[in-house]
Each structure stands twice: as structure tokens, then as C-alpha cells.
Amino acid sequence: MSGNHSAYNKMGTIICALIGAVWALPFVWMITASLRPDSGGADIASLIPQWPLSVGYFQDALIYADWGTLYRNTIIFSVGILSAQLFSITTAGYVFAFVPFRGRELVFRLFLVQLMLWPIVLMVPNMVTLKSLGLLDTLLGAMLPYMASAFGIFMVRQAFRSVPKEMIEAAQVEGANLLHIFILVLLPAIWPTLLAFSIVSLTTHWNEYLWPLMVLSDMDTHTLTIGLVSFTTSAESGAEWGLIAAGTLLVCLPITLTFVLFQKHFISSFGFTQYK
Amino acid sequence: MSSVRLNNVAKHFGAAKIIQNLSLAINDGEFIAVVGPSGSGKSTVLRLISGLEPVTEGTIQIGPRDVTTLHPKKRNVAMVFQNYALYPHMSVERNILFGMKIRKESREAQRKALSRVVEILHLEGLLKRKPRQLSGGQRQRVAMARAIVRRPELFLMDEPLSNLDAKLRNEVRLSIMELHRKLKTTTVYVTHDQVEAMTMADRIVVLRDGIIQQVGTPQELYQTPANLFVARFIGSPAMNIIDIACENGSLRLPNGLKVPTPAFVKPALNQARTVRMGIRPEHIILASEGQADDQGSGLVSLAGTLSTVEMLGSDIVLHTTGGSNGLRVRVANHGVPYASGDTTRLLLDLSKAHFFSAEGKERLC
Amino acid sequence: MSSVRLNNVAKHFGAAKIIQNLSLAINDGEFIAVVGPSGSGKSTVLRLISGLEPVTEGTIQIGPRDVTTLHPKKRNVAMVFQNYALYPHMSVERNILFGMKIRKESREAQRKALSRVVEILHLEGLLKRKPRQLSGGQRQRVAMARAIVRRPELFLMDEPLSNLDAKLRNEVRLSIMELHRKLKTTTVYVTHDQVEAMTMADRIVVLRDGIIQQVGTPQELYQTPANLFVARFIGSPAMNIIDIACENGSLRLPNGLKVPTPAFVKPALNQARTVRMGIRPEHIILASEGQADDQGSGLVSLAGTLSTVEMLGSDIVLHTTGGSNGLRVRVANHGVPYASGDTTRLLLDLSKAHFFSAEGKERLC
């Protein structure tokens, strides 16, 4: 929609800005709290930063874990999964969207079962499988079960289906083979969807905890969240809010930074250019 | 370039029989125009030839190859889609060069080809835009450019100029003709524009409800339409049709006027009881004072009143009532002021008339 | 029905200034045709009036209301989009009735209105289909139906008939005119079809690069084009343009021929050094043997050779070379066989000619 709804749009923006302020509260607090000199005291809840800012909690957090290794492993883990997924979901999504074969719907539904089964329930059998593959305790092993994603296949199929047929036809007539159509026409056409999936997959696996904890025993294969938990658990004492905030920030930071840096590119591919 | 043969082709969409038993042989290098009313199956024919739509029955050959079940990409045709079908995410330039790119043609060749079509279609300055930033006519030109940038065996064009203004259309039309003269690429061209069909085509195919009505050169179609449908469809304003009763040796017009059957039509009409006569608006003359009938040589005059006067610029179309009820007459715009309500006398040149059987299915002469 | 006023309207897309300082007053009940080359901003003007595009500068009034910032739904206009913009998920029937349904008009009214437009646009049997099951022309007719089923204050139609065949287009055109006669709804009609513009419009607006070139009745535009652009744009085949040098009292044609300046053009030309003369193809006659010049009254003859012969059915367009280099001549198709290479003599009627300033910006007479 374009046109004289700019007034409407402005109003929408203002409404969203108000809601956005509420939405952002936890973050604002997280940042102020992480920069506070101590997390006790009555005004810990205040959103106003306490001067002078202190990086004490970050220092603590940095000492508690081997962040270099943790970051490296997390990047391998999440980016590796994403790369494999991008391949598997686009190809499978293509088949489910465009290739008719007997029982397609059934096979598709069967694929979807994966969405509904959660790792914790299947953990032991999966570890047994990994063990028999000799992949227990390796990053690759930890990544393997995620490399096929019903979620992604579903999403890509749905997106492919709404690509106008004529575009594919035009390409066919121009002599494009399957690969051409796939790479040059279909993938760009569902680019926002792929991007959405990528962000989601990346963050999900970046933030994954239980499964890596279960299958990764070597310290030098540990991922960030395992490190985070190592200093934010507090079963018998009380929470060090500042430390939790700092740690959480450190875990989310790279992905958040990437996101903010490329915000314009990421997020604008989900929007309509002004001139349409 | 290749010849194309459609052998008893049929296409059904579910229960709807869109194309029925269609056979057509297109010669190597020929330029064929396909015309017909909206929904008559023109686009479908192109889609069948290109392979985008599988045929329900029959076979299709391009050159020596039977391509009936061949994938579109292997048919080596270029097509202009009626609704353009541009790639929304690619710039105009990439849209145009897509086909060459996937054929891995050299950059140099691409550059050259691009600059050639850009010139023909006046796409200067639009190359970096996305399709949604273009006007309707610009989009259509991009679609056209995308087709003619390549050198396929066969061009399929579905109303490629419908959204262009007369001047540009004329230019592009001439460029296409030029191109065709140079390359001699077999072309199937769907159009609603009679001028295009008449001037560009070696032969015209008239389609109606998925059935071919006539195939012939523009002259043939204009001069000897095979049936009433073709007669009325070709030419604008459409041919006047008059129901006529044949009564031993003379023809009776609906207003009662009787004229002796001219000798040259006698043999064809002598069996018929009633016939339908067609006469083109440009073959009716406004009789000047004193100009007389010559019923023997087929000049018949009718009195009438002008009901509507349509100024078309260079021409004027007059609609008449009265004895000449419903006839349309086309005269050149020489500045003579016609007004509705004027009475006039029309001279019909029966030697230029066409006679069809009562149901209109058949040409008598 | 309402009048429409555009006051100094401008529209920019980013840096591109698509419409510049456009002012136009459309009277209540008027039928305005907008013509212009592809990309000249015709659709944009409609979108500005409808409110789909916010204006960059200026104001728009519909009737007494200033609608410049009003939401489209409050402007009560009906629009036929150039690309149809049908609702892909609704059947043809629901597409057509959507607007009435939203206005909660009675079922009865809907039924009636539907059957009326279905008849006008020959949509029988298509009502249950989805848009993607329609041919191009059928889609366009649905788009048209969707607009005329309602009774808005203003019709905006963007090339609504471009994909229809001549016969149907003619019919629909007459129906629209009929409708307009009955309802007198103000209409802005974009078209590339000169016949439509000439026959339907009360006034025609000629647009070029977002700037109005001329506004006038069809006759005015045809007979007294305001500048060279309009002269060449209106009329098909386009007007012939000849560069002429004015030398004390006489005109020198490019081929060297000198003719005395006819009296009736003298006052206008006496300042100019060079002028550009335009003469329409229909105002050039093929001189029959012995027919003479009459330079005083402005009849000039030129010798030439036919280069191309274009058969248009009812007409023939002749392109010439030689002394009359590049002139187009239009003659009626009376069956005379012209062939390229024939030599001929052309009679130009200077009294029908148009004279423009050297840069073509201005009409001299």
C-alpha cells in the first residue's frame, strides 16, 4: 500500500514506537544492570544507569570462561547447521512444492513430524546413534540431527508455492534448466523467506543449550550457552543480576551486533520499497 | 529458424475444450499472425507450441523434431508473454540478459545484443530499474527486449505491442519487420491490431473458439474472407452485413428494393434462397448529386439518414438509418462537415460485395 | 459526477521528476482522454487522482472537496488498472461485486448490476472462474466490469481495452460511450488508441514527460496541434514533417523546389528563417495525370518513387523516396495495385499544412 496513507503509516509507526518502548524494557534493563557496579541494593531495578559505569561484571564474565573457544565453537555449530540446512531445505522444499509424485502429501506430513518431536525426548536414542556413528562428542555429531529441518522445508515450500507461475515459465522458455531456475529465479524470489529462516536458525542454534551440553563433553567443543550457564546458575545462592545481564549480553552480543550492523539489509528485505 | 507443424492438436482444461483438432503448418522463416476474439485460444496456441502447456491430443513438430513432449527449455523458442512475466527481483538489464547469461554467452555478445535491443525499444535509462518501477508500456518493451535479444529458432509473441502508443508501436513494428527480414526467424505473432496483422504477417490465422476459421495472406483474408465470421472480424470498422433474399434472378434487400442479380454473382447464388451479403464501409460511397445507379454493373443506391458521425481524425465513420438501416460508411476526412440528421444517398458497389450462406459458415462468392 | 482540478501537481519518485507542475481542470461530466508516449506519466496522473500515490506538490480537488491527502476509499472513484489488479483469490463474480459488497448494497442491486455489466462485457460463463483461469482479454474485461458496476463520482480508466480485439473493443467502446451519455460520470481515460481518444473524448490531454502539451477537443488537436510533438503524436500514420526555409516571400523545400508563400500563411511566417511544415498523409494526393500544381492556392506537386507499400486493409500507406523523400501518403484501398518502385507525383495541399517554429515548440499557423 502506498499513497496518501502516509498519515496512517505515521500513526502506525507512532503506535509501534510506544509498544516498542515497552518491548525494549528488558534490554534496557539488561544493559544498565550489566554496567552497574553491584547488583545488590535497592535501586537495582532502576533503568537509569548508575555513574560511573562499571565493566566489572563483564570482566568477571570474561574470566569465567574461555570465550574464544566458546565463540568459535558456537559459530561453527550454528553456521555449519545453517549452511547444511539451506541446502537441504531449499532442495526438499522445491520437490515438495513443484514435483508431483504419488504420496507427496503423505511424505510431506511425515517430514513435519520432526517439528513436533523435541530433542529431550529423543535424546538418548540419538546419542546412541551418534555413538554408533562415532560422532558422539564431536561438533559435527551435535550438528547432524539439525541438518534436516522440517521447519525450513515447510517454510520454503510455502514460499515457493506463492512464486508466480509465469516467472518460472518465462525462464523455461528462455532455456533455463532446473538449476538455473532454482538459483536464479526461485531462490531470489523467496529471498526474504530464506533470510527469515537463516536468522531464526542461526539464533536458535546459537542459543541451543541442552543438546550440545549432552553430546559435547570435551571442554574445547563447548558452545557459548554452556559457558553462560556455568556462571549464571545459582541453585543454592541468589542471582547476581549484573553478572547474568553481562553474561547474557556477551552471549547475544555477536549475533545482536551483526544484526544491528546489517539491520538495514536484513530488515529492509522484509519491507516494501517506498516506490512500488 | 524452423518450420512448425501442429497436427490435430487439442487442449482441454478439465471439461473445457479450449483448442479442438487444430492443424497448422508454418513454413520455415514465415511470419504468422494469429488473430481472434478474446478468449479464442490464441495464447493457448502459443503456450502449446512453447511447451508450457502439454497438449491433450495431437503432436507438435518444430523443424524436423517432434517436440510434443519436449521440455520448454529444449525447444529453443523465445516468447513475449501477454502479461510480460518479468522477473521482479532482477533489474531490467538482468531481465533482458537472463537467457543469454544462462547460455553462457560472452560478455561482449551480451553487451552488443543489449545495446541493440535497447535502441530498438527505447529502453535507454531504464536498465538499472526494477520492473515495478516501470510504466506499463515500458514493462512490455522489456518483455519484448527479452525475447528479441536472443536468436531462437522460433519467436512467439503474444500481443507484444498492445500497451504502446501509436507512434512507438509503429516504430517497433517496423523494427520487428526489419529484424524478421534480416534473420528470417519463424515467428508466431498474436495481435489484436489489424494494422500489425495486415502489415507484418506473411499469413494470418483466424481463430474462433479454438477452431481455425481461415489461414491466408492478409490480402486473401481481406478480399476473400472464408466465412461471415472472418469477414466481420477483419477490417475496421467491421463489414456491413445485409440479409438478402434471392428471388428468381433478382436480389431483394431488406427494405424491399429489388435489384437484378449481377451476372458475376449469379452462378454462386442460384441455389440459395437467402444469402448474407457483406460490404465493407470503405466500399460504400456517398453518392454525389446526380450520380446514378448502375444496377447491371452492380452499383446500387440506397437513401438514408446519418445517425452518428464518428470523427477518427483522418477518417470519418458514418452510421446511417433509414433505407440503408445500420450501414456504416467510411469516408476520408476532407473537411466536409457531416452532421447527424443529414439525409444522404449511399452507393453500394456490389462487385466489391461478399456473399455468404445464410448461416454464414460458407463463402458463396 | 464531479469536476476535478489538479493544481500545480508534481510527483517525484526519488530524484526522478515524473510529473511537473501539472494543472488541469476537468468539468463535471466531461470525458477526458489522456494520451502520450509510453512512460509519459499517464498512469501516474490517474494514480494521483485516485490517491494511490501521494502528490509531491500541489493540490487535487474532486468536486468541491480538496482531496489531496484523502484516503483513496474516501474519494469514491472507480479505476481500471493497466495491469488489471484483479483479486487473485476471488472468482470473477466476487471480483466484480467486491466494491458493492463493501458498500453493503442489496443483493438485488448487486444481481442487477452484475447482469448488466456481464452483458456489456460478454462475461457470460466466466463468473465462477478465478482470474488465473482467464485469458488476457477476459481479465481486462473483468477489470472493466469491476469499475463500471459501480456508480462512482469519477471513472479512471487506464487503457481498459488494450487487450481486446477490434470488434469487441468497438462494441465495448460504444457501450462506454452509451453509459457516459446516460450517467454523465466524469471520466479520465488513458488510451493509446487514437480511435478511442478521438471518438470518445470531449477533450484530449496530450502528455509528454509529465508535462501537458495540449488540451483540446479531438478536432482541435487534429486540426490545430499546438506543437510539433502533438502534431506527430496525433494521427496515424504520423504527420509528415518537412524542414522549410523561408526566403523573402517564398518557401524552399529541402529538395530545392521554391514555392511562393501562400497568402494565408504569410503573416505567421514572415519573421521566421526556417520553419517546419507538417502535412498529414491523408492530405497528400497522388496526382492523376495532368492534374496541375496551383501554387497560389497552395497546391504543390513533388515527384517521388514508392519505396514501401503497406496494405492496411481498407487503406494503403505509401512510403516514398526521391524528391518527396520520406513522405508517407495514405490512400483508400480501391483495389488499385501499387508496387514499390513505381514513380508517382504527389500533390501537397499547403492549405491543410501546419507550420511550426524551427525547434517545434510552437505552432505558427
Next chain:
Amino acid sequence: ATRIDFMFPSPVQGKLAKEMTTIVTEYNKSQSEVEVRGIFTGDYDTTKVKAEAAAKAGNPPALVIMMANLIPDLAINGFIAPIQTLARHANVDADTFLAEEFWPALRQNASFSGEAYGIPFHNSTPVMYYNKTMFNKMGIEPPTTWAEVVEAAKKIANPDQGRWGIMLPSVNTDYCGWILSSLVMANGGQYYNSKYPGEVYYTAPTTVGAMTFWRDLVFKHKVMPQGVLTPNTISSTFFAGQLGMAFLSTGALGHMRENSKDFELGVAFMPQKVTRGVLIGGASLVTFKGISEEQQKAAWKFMSYLTSPEVSGRWSRFTGYFAPRMKAYDLPEMKQYLTQHPDAKTALDQLKYAQPWYSTYETIAVRKAMENNMARLLNDPNLKPAEAARAAQNEADEILAPYVEKTALQLP
């Protein structure tokens, strides 16, 4: 060198994981026969899950720091092996080792069916923390009995200003059960049958009494907020100076000390009723079945190192837990530490009154049966403690039934 897997959780704070890694690295460097792979396993619960999962996947860990009251459960389910399987390689008798070297109160939790299945590693008891500054200001003495607790709390509490007299953690992560059973003991009762893992005494008058005491703090005396309280809530309120007393673990000592900024922290014994009673908490080292002889040998070596007085003392000083190995307190460093931190001594002194941690068949579920009903009791002013106790007992009995049938009721 023989490789063994050693899983350790981080029950208190991240520092611990780091320190444990250091200990493991130092050990690996100090000798070449054993190579210990230290595996951080999150909190106590995930440690259990991970160890079990690894065992089921065919990768049993050699040593695990496991919540001490899970030992019977793990033993019954056949995951862990008696310590003797390790000790025999060094010709040591595990039971004697346990009996002679460790605080008596810890022994029972390390054994099952009279056999040592674990070696205590670090332990804690609940203590009472209080805001000394506040007490001084109001002229209150730290309470030593339940009655005094109520009295002091009433003086302090002012719900309108968000100030509370006392808070007891009631989350169902073991904390609630731990504190409640301490209260039951103070009330002179038995929370469970320490000789037989198939019985709990949830409906015993002493238990109901403890529950009533707790409930009354909320609904009758209104000195404690309604609903479940987490240690986070309690410590945060405490640090904000809005809380008089809290019953929390000695394991939280360091944290409490560090964050009590605006006032002075007081640490005292858990108040008594009939007796002083506190419960031992903490973790023991266990060994999983299915490791090789070599690994068993290596595991014993590493275990000996970890439980040596030096390491045990070091760990205690670092964490705030008390060291289970008695000899640790004979070391000069330890003596010095205790003089420096007299409040750390409170935990140690309390050990005299400490009793074993409850542990039954399906410990967690049985524990939760009570904890969830406590939560209801603290939420619902109309629920009678006896009803909640009854419900808890029924749930627990249901869980215990199959075991009871197979053992106590299986008669010749």
C-alpha cells in the same frame, strides 16, 4: 595414560567451574598415569541426566559429582557401582575409608544398603542469615527458637512498605524440601525412613507442625509474602534491605557476604524447636558402572586426590561449602581461614546437629510431592496443612508403591 571422564556441575557459581577446571588441569600435569577429562555439566539436574544418558549411550563417566541424595536412586537403578570397585585396586576398604575420614553426618548419604556408593565432596547445611544492622536498629536479638523467630519477624515486617520479617525458599528445586525437613527435625520428627528408601512421614504430626509453622508465617503472622519464594527473590529482597531473616544454604555465604553492602550480614544457627536440627546437603563423588578396570584404577587415584585434605580444604575455602574430609580442618590454611571468616564456622559448628539428607526410591518425585503441596499451602489461605500433608503423602505413596511391593511387602 588412562583416560577417564569426570563430570562436574556448577551448583553455586561460574567461578566454580573455572576452579574445578584448574584443579583438573593441575592434576593432569602433576602425574602422567591418569588423564582426566573434566566435563562441565550444568546444574545438578542436568548432571544427572547427562551422566545417565552417557551411560545409556555406552559412554559411562568414571566419576561424577552427584547430588548426594540421589545415590540410592542411582544404585537401585543400577547406574552406579559401589566405591569398593575402585578402592579395591588400591587395597583400600571403601567403607572404612568413608567411616573414618568423613564427618559422621555425611556417611549415611554416601551409602546404600550399608555399602559406600559415594564419597562426599562438598556439603552444606541451611543457616539463618539476618540483617544485623536492622536487628541492631530495632533492638532485636537474633532469634534462636521458632517463637523468637515469629516475634522478631513481626517486629520487622511491614508489608505496606514491602518489608518482610522472614523468607523461606519454597521452590520445588529441592530447596523447599530441604528446609522443610530441617524444620521437621527441629520439631523433633523424622521426615523419612532413613533405613528404608520406601517410606516418608509426610503426615506425621511433626511434619504437619513444621508445615503449619511455615504457613502461619504467611497467613497468620503475615511476616512472609504469600506464594512461592525463590532464593533469587529472597536474596534480592535481602540485599535491598527489605528483609530481616532468611533460611538459606551455607553455600550461599560468599554471595551473601559480597552483596550485603548497605548493612551488616549476620549468620546464625537455624532456630530450634524441640531440638536443633539441620539437614546435610551437597554432593558426593560416584562412579558409574561399565568402565574398564584400568579406568577404575585411574578413577580411584583421581578420587583420592580430589578428596585429599588439601584439595578438599582448598575447595571449601573457595566455595564456602564445608569440607567433608575431617582432616582438612587440621591444615594450617584452613585454621587461618576460619579465624578470618568466623561466619564460615557457623556451618561447621552446626554440623554437630546435622542429620542425613532424605533420600528414597525416586527421590526427586517423592520430594516434589511434598514441595508442590507446600506451594499450594503457601498460596491458598484456606488450605489446611493437614490436607496438604495428606495429599503429599498420597502422591508419594503412589510413587513408592512398586518399590514397596517389591521389597518391604515381598515376604517369603
Next chain:
Amino acid sequence: MLKRLHILLLAPSAALLFLFTYKPFFQAVIESMYDSRATSSGQFVGLANFVRLFDDPAFMAAVINNIIYVVFTVIPSLIIGLFFALLLKENSRANRWLRSIFFFPTLVPLVAAAALWSFIFLPGVGLLDHYLSVFIRSSHHNFLGQENTALTVLIIISIWKYSGYYMLFFLAGLQSIPDDALEAAHIEGASPWQGFYHVTLPLLRPTLTFVGTIALVYSFTQIDHIPAMTNGGPGHSTTVLLYYIQTITMESQDLGKAYAATLCTVVGLFFLTWLNNALLDSGVDYER
């Protein structure tokens, strides 16, 4: 030949799914018919586990809680996500920032989010009570500790976390809708709401089906904040199905019962997604 290629394309996914989904799933089906407790030495018990399951009041509480949780997370977060998407679909700078803000919660692990929110809802000293005290009056709400509010808090967190996430998919979906149809609707007098209801929404149905399914699945599976914040308590008031299953799996050896509960949940979820698809996907025009 082409067919084979397509099978080849599906093969990697299928193999992985087989290995890590179906195989363990079938094991689970089988296991659900064995008693795995130490007291039974793993004998076949048929449907006894299911019987025990349905006798367990905790399970029943979990079912009810789950229904409440699903209804009150899925519907609001879909609506809010769609609302954001619609309001922010134009690509202005302000909108981009707002989109980022709404999307941020997705970047935070649920466990970490739980920690942040635990603080917000901390009685007395937490963010909410703090500002309530500052602006209104002294406040002490034990939101997470009370049976009647704990689930609400969890629901709020879930909505906060996932609305922005669904917004992203809606934005992507909105992009594939031809604008001109909506323009036509406005011309025809449709208000923004009517345009949305009659044009955007139907054309958005494929996306809606997708997001709906995902939201359903998420509302069952994304519950990391429950163990982190309430442990299913107070009482059973925040025990949902997966948490129930998790606790059994993690805390006891009663796997048979856990698998039985899993199967019941999967069947229920399957039914719900089927319902969702049937409601939203029927008669959708994918081809355009």
C-alpha cells in the same frame, strides 16, 4: 531421470530425518509399552503406562495448563505479530528500527530471557514492582510465586519473545502479495480494515498456515523458561505437557510413562496442526 534427481534431492533430508526422528520415534512408541522402572526390570506392560498416565492428576493438570497456554500464547502473538508486520511494512528508517526492536527478543535465548523476566517480576525489588512503587504506590507482587498469576507471566514472556519472530514471517509473506490488489480494494472503497480482511488476509493464508503451525508447535515445545522460572510450580500451576515429560525423563526412570505422554502429546499436536491446516489452508490459491 528427472524423477531420480528429485528423489536424490530428498534423500539427505530423509536420511537424517530417519536417523534422528523416525527411528527414535519408533523406539519411543515401543518403549511406551514397557515398564522401565527399576522395580519391574523392563517388562512389557501393554497400555498400562497410558493408564497410569491418565490416572496422574499432574498429567491432567498439564493438559489443561497446556491448553490455556496454547490458546493464550498462539492467538495473541499471531495477532500482534501480524499487527506489527502490517504497521511496519513500509521501509522507513523508523520502521526498520522498530522491527529490530520487536525482533530482538528472538535473539535472546529463552533461558536468558527467563532470567531477565524473573528479575522484572521479582517481588518488591524487581523492575515492575520498583516502577509501580515509584509511580503508583508501594507494591509487592509475587507474580511468579502465586498460582493465579504464574502462568500469565509465562504467557506474557512467550508473547514477548515470539511476536516479533512471527512478524518477520508475516513481513516476508506480505511481500509476495501483489500490492495492486490491495490498491484496487482501496479504490473500491474498502477501508484499511476491509482491505486487510478481504484481500491481504486471504492472500496471506499460506503464510498464516505456516506461522500458525509453527506457533502451535512452539507453544508446545519452547518452554525453557518454565524450568528456569517456576519449575512447573507453584503446585502444578505452570506444568505443561512438555515440562511434565521433561521432568519424568530427567528425574525418574519412568521412561515408559514419559514416552506414553510424548505419544499423547504428539498425537494432540498433530491433530491441532491438522486442524490449523484444514482451517487455513483449504482452498488457498497458491498459483498466481
